[in-house]
Amino acid sequence: xxxxxxxxxxxxxxxxxxxxxxxxxxxxxxxxxxxxxxxxxxxxxxxxxxxxxxxxxxxxxxxxxxxxxxxxxxxxxxxxxxxxxxxxxxxxxxxxxxxxxxxxxxxxxxxxxxxxxxxxxxxxxxxxxxxxxxxxxxxxxxxxxxxxxxxxxxx
Numbered sequence: 001x002x003x004x005x006x007x008x009x010x011x012x013x014x015x016x017x018x019x020x021x022x023x024x025x026x027x028x029x030x031x032x033x034x035x036x037x038x039x040x041x042x043x044x045x046x047x048x049x050x051x052x053x054x055x056x057x058x059x060x061x062x063x064x065x066x067x068x069x070x071x072x073x074x075x076x077x078x079x080x081x082x083x084x085x086x087x088x089x090x091x092x093x094x095x096x097x098x099x100x101x102x103x104x105x106x107x108x109x110x111x112x113x114x115x116x117x118x119x120x121x122x123x124x125x126x127x128x129x130x131x132x133x134x135x136x137x138x139x140x141x142x143x144x145x146x147x148x149x150x151x152x153x154x155x
Contacts, residue, residue, distance in 0.1 A: 034077070045135045055127070057125075065118075071114040078104070095152045095154070120134075
């Protein structure tokens, strides 16, 4: 029994280490994956707001959890070594502007705010109307404000 628990603990530690190493090796790929997940969550939320998808509390919790996950991980995914992406010819709609590194304190503070807002929204949503209000506020104030300042739009 002890060997099984030890083996599972070691396996989990190795898996966490591999994931952390992968994120450190390629922060650009990791942050794009998180932003794509945020985009998919936002689309699901927008579909609920528009009535194209039925309101579903489990889906609501998943949307806000996705935002919280990104908010927790994103600040560490913008090391100085990834600055070159901002001016790269391969830049895409998920690429950052140079302002990220010029005002890193504000940039990171926005993720703290997104995390707090997503947690508060998740706790406050009880029905479609409260979801519309909470989801709209996050989209406008957190996502939209950060993207306006820090996201390079190629198209």
